[in-house]
Each structure stands twice: as structure tokens, then as C-alpha cells.
Amino acid sequence: MRTAALFLDAERLSALVGTEVVAKRLRHKPGLSTVAALHTPDGVHGWAQVASRAHDPRIVRAVRRAGRAGQRIRVIEHDGLTLAFGPVASDPELAAGFAELGDEQRAGSVLLRYNPHRRAVLRGTLDGAPVSIRVHGERGDAKAAQRRARGLLADGVPTIVPLQRTRSTSTWAWEGESDLAHPSADGEWAARRAGEALARLHTVGGDAREPRSTRAALLRQAEDLAVLDEHLGRRARRLVEEADLTETDLVPAHGDFSADQVAIGPGGVWLLDFDRYRLAPRLKDLGGFHAVELLSGRTPLTGPLLEGYGVDPGDALRPWVFAGLAARLMEPLRDADPRWRDRISDRLDQMEQWRR
Template structure:
């Protein structure tokens, strides 16, 4: 007999539908699944929809907010694009292709002017975060570029990244629009980077990862020596974020509130004096490192700020620990890519990685920061995966 579970959001009961690939596939009459879920309690949910044709967006609105889909429906008719819409007991569910994205459609206007579809052979989709950003592999006779289209514009300027490059940090600087090949779509919400390397560091494993991970550590040490010049590079204390993380995760696992509060209390104590301050990446992991042999380029500086240098090291370690399923306090910093990264970082005579306990504290912080990922990625059994991750955090802290 199938157990009946209380809806995750009583004000938006159909949210559970987005987390059930079998029921969702039955509704769409084809195999589909979701990821990149964002949820506003009682109001709406947006996610990426995967099917045999690639990726699309899917949005769920309650009865009061479903009016937001009216303009999307008119655009679908005007542009002759398919929009799937379902009326549910508690609202409306809709899904469409990337050009109909309710917030990105305006940013994609330069592509429509050049009659370049997204996706298409000329603009292959590399990443898509509905309502926020799409990254495309732009092919032309003259060059291969990475195009980044953002609904909100780009927070990290060419000037800032140029400054980092001049300081010796191996980064990719957005191209001057005047130098783009003729016919390349461009606008204030679109920027282009040169294509670099063979992939990111997360795709390199075994002995082959040691050299580029060592180079990434050396590059990070250079970043941490830079002087803050950007208005976003203000000190960001972790204490306020800790309370938010406990509240957000307790929504999904209320039975573990006491454990979450214990983790928060421990981290507040450990991070009260966060060590050496520096310009930090803010979201550092192996997939933020492009690889070309032993050489690397650091990317995605949207969360760049002024903070604890050890936080970038802990962020990197946390992601590898999740990938490996290994979070033992005595071994988490010995995982292959993390160990090579630390070796490269400490090879810099001016670098100060902080103590092992400091890096471990930041590792636990970023494990907590990623505790909701199984839910946001709509993984089957996400509750148990979150439970397992909470156990990993406790193993690192105690």
C-alpha cells in the first residue's frame, strides 16, 4: 500500500509533482525529469525540464500568480513556438523552450535579430538556469566562443577581470564587442569569452588531475594576493548566512532542526575569527577551473568578494567530498584534487592557507551551504540524500 505523505507546501500542493518524474512524465505523456528547482513557498516554483529534445523550462504558479503566464502565452503565438500548459487543482503548470523563458526572452533578442535559434548547431546550449542565465557554445567560421546570456546583466565587469588578469590571475576576460566576428549577437545582457581548453577540472580524475589541480592552487594563491577594487568586494561575514541556512534547510527537514542548530552553533564558534582576509572567488570548486593540459583558467567570479582566504579552500574540498562520498575529518583534505590544490597553494611563498582546522570549518560551512542540492536537483530520494549530507557535516565537525 502506498504511503500518503503530507504535501511539502500545503499552499502549492502540486510542488510534489515536480519532484516525481513518473507522475510528471504521465502528465506530459513522455519521459521527463526536472532539475535546478527554485521554490517560493505557497506561490510558485520554477525548474529546468529535461526530455528527449533537450532542456526546457517548467513553471508552476498558484491561482493568484498564474496571470504571469499570459504574456508568455501571447509570445508563443506571435513567435510560433510551443507552450505546454496544464490547469491543476491549485494553479497552472507551463513549460516551453528556452526562447520563451519568461525572463530571458528579452536578453535573447539579439539572437532573434540574427535569426540564430537557441539551441541550434550555431548556439549549442552548455548550461541553462531558467529565468537567470543560458550559456552557449557559439560556432562561426572565424572563432569558437562561449556566449553568456543573463537576465540581470553581468555583475563582474570586463574592467574587474582585466585587473585580475593584469595581477597575474589566470582568468578569461570578456571580449570587446567591437572585436567580435560579424553577425555575432550582442547586447547589454550578452557577453562572450574565448573558448579555452578541453573541459573543467571536475571532468579530470586519477593521476591526470594532479597537475592541473596543483596549478589551480597556485592560481588561487595569486587571486588571494590581489587588492580589492570592485564595489562588490566588501567583507561578508558568515554568521548571518548560517542562520538563513538553518532556516531554509529546516523547511525541508524539520525533524532535524536540533541537529542543524547544533551545527550552526559549532560553526559560529569556529568562524568567529575567520583568519586571513583576501579577495576570494566565493564559490570555488573543480568545475570553476578550465583545464588545458597542466594550465588552467579560473571562471565564474559572480560571488567574488572580500572574505576569509581559507573559505575558497574549504569550498573546493566540500564539493570533492560530496562527489567522493567521503567526509571523514581525517581524510577529507587528502582527497586527490583537494590535496593537489593545497600543495599548489602552499607552494606560493606568500600564501597562507590557514590551519587545517580552519579549512575543515569552511568545508563544513560549504557542505551546509549545499545541503539543499538533492532537493534543488530533484533527485529521487532527496530527503535521504539530505540526511546523509547532514551526517557528513557532523563527521567533519566532530
């Protein structure tokens, strides 16, 4: 917990970084390190990683990778830990991709989303038209994203394909005027179209990766939580063990389906971001969608989505809503909420209502 504690203390973190920041998008590896995005009142400032002595070699390699891409990272020792931080373009897993964009394209782009060490999404232009530019952290991810999108579009799934790509970046047309999480027009109409698109996705062949056990993943998460708070970890483990997560009726699934993954335009909708595309139970995408709707606090669009999908699963959906809520259990910690224990406890209460 020591490597995460610094990110939960905004005043101490700001003093070390030298400007007012708060941490977001925490990713914690118990006993090793924690990485986070740093935000100022004006937006994303950069990234930071706090590592134990056992993880110091990773910091050294990160500094070297950033240096090869022409970036500099600050490294300081604090309270027996190593703190490394720098601007987004110096992120050691993304620095090569930012270098591929070049100074002119980076200067003309606006950062939209940033997941440290994994991906950055920018809005830019290509031949005068707006585009979305993704900088990928995982080797081969840009090529795989292009291949998946082309295959799905050929199979009749409404999505978009990259206009161009490099080894570590991909550039996509800017489709749609809004998304289903913030619809500018008839949200129920768009949700029905999204349901139809999801039904089509679930019937295609494609190159979906092999399935992963949802229960096993949630149990690993419970173990990680127990390292931070034994009581909360035990509660999470009990709920996951008791949930009826029967993993049958496997289909090619989006894997992270929610309203903000649906772009809306005058001609219809497009499904986006297939990074987690793999075989999974048919109801997992539908249950995950409803889970995010519940957490958002907005009026759920799950009803019209199911109308478009053409199936009313009834109570069979409940365990997969539970799974969707459980997959997002750690969000209060990832958001560096000082009351993360209380917030996670509240989410466990909510999961309890949906586990059967």
C-alpha cells in the same frame, strides 16, 4: 511544499507537459512557487514553474515578457496551482538574451548548461573559432561579468575576458582542453597551478562586493528546509549554530570555487565564472573546493591545490569544509530526488563530522 511536489512526481509532470520529462535544478520559494529545468532522455527540454495563487501575477508577467521576445509559454491550471512551461529560449528571464543572439546563432549553438531564470551557457562559433556564449538573466550581469574579468586579468589572475557582449549576453573564447574535475593530463600539476592562481586572486584589490555572512545564509537555508521537513531543518540549524565559522581575514574570493571552475590547457590553467566574487574569509574558497571533492566521490586534489596555494591550514580548514558541504545541503531536493529526505539526512551526517 505543494509547488515542489509536482516536480517530484515525474509521471504526473510528464502527463501535464505532454512528453517524458524529469525535473532538475529545482529552486523552491516556500508558499509561493518552484521553478525547474525539464530534461528528456535526450537532454534539456525546457523550463517550468509551479505557482500558488498568491504568485499568479508573476506567471502573468512571465508570459508577457516571453511574448515580447517572440516566445510562447503554455499555462495550465492543476490541482489549485498554476503550471507554466516552455522551451529554454522562452524562459522569461532569459528570453530577451536569446532574442539578442538571433535565429542563426541560436541554431548553430549547442546548449551546455542551463539554470532556469538565471543563466544558459551554449557552445557556438565566432569567426570560425569555438566560443562559449552565456545568456544572463539578471539585468546588468553581462556588463558586470566583463568588467570583473578585465580587472582580474589586469591584476594577474589567469582568467579569460569576453570577446563581445550585448545587453544580456556575453561571448567568451573557448579556453582549455579539459577542466580540473575531468583532467585530460596531470591533475596534480593542474591543481598546483590552480592553487597558485587562487593565491593570486586572494591578493588583488579589484571590485569585490561586500561580504555576506555565511552563517546567516546557512541559517536562512535551515529555515527553508524546516518548512519542508521540520526535523531536518532543526538538525541543520543546530549544526550551523555550533559550527566555528569565524569570518575574519577577508580577501577577494571566487565564492564558488571548485574543480570544474578551472580550465586546463597546454599553457596552464584559467579560473572561470566569477559570478559570486566578493570579499570572504580566505579559507572559504579552499574549504568549498574540498567539500565538492568529497561530494564528487573522486580522489581529492585538495592536497596539491594547497601546495600551490602555499598554505597548509590544518584543522582551521574544517569549519569551511563544513560550510561548503552545508551550502550544497539542498542539492538532493534540487535534483528532484524522490529520496531527498534520506539524502539530505546523509549530508547532515557528513556535516556533523566536519563542523569542528
